[in-house]
Amino acid sequence: MPSLKRLHAAGLGLAGLLLGAAPGAAELAGHGGFVKGVAVSPDGRRIMTASFDYTLILWDLAAQTRLGDFDEHEGAVNAVAFLPDGGQAVSGSDDGTLRLWDVARGGVLHTFKGHRGKVAAVAVSPDGRLAASAGWDRTVRLWNLERRTAGAVLEGHDNNVNSVAFSPDGTKLLSGSYDATLKLWRVADGTPIRTLTGHDFGVNSVAFTPDGRRAVSVGVDETLHVWSLESGEEIASLVGHEGPIFGVAVSPDGRFAASGGLDRTVLLWNLESGHFIRAFYGHDAPIWSLAFTPDGRRLLSAGSDEVVRVWDLERGEEIGTSGERRISLPLAVLPDGPGAKLFARCVVCHTVTPDGRNKAGPTLYGLFGRRAGSVAGYRYSEGLKQSGVVWNEKTIDALFREGPAAYTPGSKMPLQHMPDARERAELIAYLKRVTGPAE
Structure with a gap:
């Protein structure tokens, strides 16, 4: 040596x-x-x-x-x-x-x-x-x-x-x-x-x-x-x-x-x-x-x-x-605005396209109007499946305002807290645009 x-x-x-x-x-x-x-x-x-x-x-x-x-x-x-x-x-x-x-x-x-x-x-x-x-x-x-x-x-x-x-x-x-x-x-x-x-x-x-x-x-x-x-x-x-x-x-x-x-x-x-x-x-x-x-x-x-x-x-x-190389953002979520840039924090865990699969988190395609804990093939906690939460602008805003630990106990979602109301609104508007209709 x-x-x-x-x-x-x-x-x-x-x-x-x-x-x-x-x-x-x-x-x-x-x-x-x-x-x-x-x-x-x-x-x-x-x-x-x-x-x-x-x-x-x-x-x-x-x-x-x-x-x-x-x-x-x-x-x-x-x-x-x-x-x-x-x-x-x-x-x-x-x-x-x-x-x-x-x-x-x-x-x-x-x-x-x-x-x-x-x-x-x-x-x-x-x-x-x-x-x-x-x-x-x-x-x-x-x-x-x-x-x-x-x-x-x-x-x-x-x-x-x-x-x-x-x-x-x-x-x-x-x-x-x-x-x-x-x-x-x-x-x-x-x-x-x-x-x-x-x-x-x-x-x-x-x-x-x-x-x-x-x-x-x-x-x-x-x-x-x-x-x-x-x-x-x-x-x-x-x-x-x-x-x-x-x-x-x-x-x-x-x-x-x-x-x-x-x-x-x-x-x-x-x-x-x-x-x-x-x-x-x-x-x-x-x-x-x-x-x-x-x-x-x-x-x-x-x-x-x-x-x-x-x-x-x-x-x-x-x-x-x-393994499959999936770290690059799909075309539907390229950062073309403030909401997209905020969602970039979440792209490792969630897909938003019709053919997107469940990853660390469930696919977000069809998010609005969907009951929490209902995506096929994703293993949820019993507490989340029985929460009764339906995802819409109001509930998604509450999720990021209060944080997942407080709003959806039993969630596996990493700590993600957005105290800024403007940022929450930008993220929600972006999700409405890219996640498609509820099934």
């Missing part, structure tokens, strides 16, 4: 490769919202993706086909991890829970509750006995997957915890937080070993190297940091992204790290030399999560464009995509 503290990708004089999908690459209809997490099964044959649309999807990696859906969470799903046997997986969600899944049958085996806020990340121990979760209640929590019980609560971070990872031998745990620190913990008793400082702002993602001696972390400071866990010192900081970095992964042989973030670019780094190797372009929106396949030959990246991309690291090209 070089002694230089900051190594810049641009300074190496290497041009990034602009990579498109290979001929005949699959583009499969998948998530209806940001893809926040991706995990590869231990045998490398399947992947699971976690999304803002409250669901997880299981995919066949070779065939790039969809195998099953998992939709029991009551909030955005932020992370997923397979157990070592590949037959079970754990996910974490904005609903504050972890869920243990039977991957083959698709059912929930257990729901773990304890966090007082969203679960931002999950990890599974190498022996499959424990799960760890990072929460926005500033805690890291351990869970016994065999007994299906809660374990230790690890406290010490001063802000939301965004990431967590087990060491390769399962004896240590590493967490990263918005407080700009990483903490190394003993799994056996939940006690802290040391705190790593060096990030200028919040830490978004952490990962161990396979030998357990080093770690990498990324965050808001646009830098990939490499750490010695024996000394607690920063070995190098790698600079190349043009914006906050949200995800990082280390290859199975420990030679490479991949990072992705707000700039929509995946950067591949050589951890032995500290050199930038290659840039992968193709995502249309920020990248949240990355994962290498067990053989180290492929890299998966998941982003806000609702797509998981699969990259061939030997040939330097994209193999294909899982």
Whole structure:
């Protein structure tokens, strides 16, 4: 590892490769919202993706086909991890829970509750006995997957915890937080070993190297940091992204790290030399999560464009995509006025065209005159289905004036409050124009 503290990708004089999908690459209809997490099964044959649309999807990696859906969470799903046997997986969600899944049958085996806020990340121990979760209640929590019980609560971070990872031998745990620190913990008793400082702002993602001696972390400071866990010192900081970095992964042989973030670019780094190797372009929106396949030959990246991309690291090209690219606004909702610009906040969750599908929220086509909780194929809470609300100018105005938590209890709608009466009127006028007649 070089002694230089900051190594810049641009300074190496290497041009990034602009990579498109290979001929005949699959583009499969998948998530209806940001893809926040991706995990590869231990045998490398399947992947699971976690999304803002409250669901997880299981995919066949070779065939790039969809195998099953998992939709029991009551909030955005932020992370997923397979157990070592590949037959079970754990996910974490904005609903504050972890869920243990039977991957083959698709059912929930257990729901773990304890966090007082969203679960931002999950990890599974190498022996499959424990799960760890990072929460926005500033805690890291351990869970016994065999007994299906809660374990230790690890406290010490001063802000939301965004990431967590087990060491390769399962004896240590590493967490990263918005407080700009990483903490190394003993799994056996939940006690802290040391705190790593060096990030200028919040830490978004952490990962161990396979030998357990080093770690990498990324965050808001646009830098990939490499750490010695024996000394607690920063070995190098790698600079190349043009914006906050949200995800990082280390290859199975420990030679490479991949990072992705707000700039929509995946950067591949050589951890032995500290050199930038290659840039992968193709995502249309920020990248949240990355994962290498067990053989180290492929890299998966998941982003806000609702797509998981699969990259061939030997040939330097994209193999294909899982998911359908739907982040661009349909013609009917192009921003041509103040109401359209306000609706742009909602386009990730809702469609408005006759052929639009349900996404994280139900389609809004035919909204006016429709009873709340009545769109076919969308899973509503019982409270919303029985609310008796019929959508019209008055009720939509009340929804945004009071906020969904107050006006439609049980709604999955993210907090959206518009105190400005003029803005509400502009949004309602726009919705009346583009959503068509009630059916």
